[in-house]
Amino acid sequence: MFSSMGLFFNNLGYTASTTVDPVGRVGGIWLLWIPTQVSVSAFVANQQVIQATVKRKDYEDWVLAAVYASPNIRLRQTLWEDLEDTAYSMTKPWLIAGDFTEISEQNERRSFIQNLQHSRSRKFTDNIHS
Template sequence: MDHILFWNARGAGSEKFRSAVHDLVKMNNVDILFICEPRIQFMGAKKCLLSLGFTDFEVREAAGFSGGIWLLWNKNKVTVEFVDSTFQSISVKVSWLGSSPWLLSGIYASPCNTARGTLWSYLDSLAARIGLPWLLLGDFNELLSFADKIGGSNHYRFGGMQDWVCRNGLIDMGYQGADFT
């Protein structure tokens, strides 16, 4: 597998973003890029992002400054086939030359508990419908354990995600880097 990057940019319109995304993509040889919470429309960053070598994209625009998720890839390096999307996710079949296809979902779950609650049943139906190995990545705006948060109130960040993870036998692959970023 080559390199996939998911970034909660919290704003993709600045020169700082353009410089950082350029460095991240080039230094890590990124083939598939998800950006969430861009706080601008895709057209405002399209030229910059396509100049990094991405040839294709799938976009779910934000409602104002809230939400939004962009997926970019280079069709000369990876085969990506659109499967489905909601305002909280984009799902695609992915395969590199000589590999079997698998499902990739980029998630930017709503900070609103009620809206986020619809995501879990949607993902259940997607899993049942597709039946491929599956990698989910993103900002779920919810905690799986108390260890995932430092300080403040914990009760409001536990919703349906814990049950969904258990029900579907998901495995947290972990991460590299600083905690709580």
């Protein structure tokens, strides 16, 4: 499947990439770009995030963090700690985007365990603000 997807994206001009392979049927991140448009240099690539500096002529360099957070709460907490460590030293514009496997407000999900969800959504919002 991945080779056919790679061919599909190559045909669209996205001929450069950084990838983190899935483990079984879980996870996996693809960061694709058109090398004639931008230069992308990954400096972190693990099961939950690819962080890369994006460069384009006549534009300020910036950093992209493409996230696919683990469904495991402990691993997800490690991701947030790593992102927070990165934030302290970040000097460039920084965009963090992706699937965080969390919600920021109660109305995004229905659950019978409201207090647990409220606590988790508050923690997620606190992490975003941090």
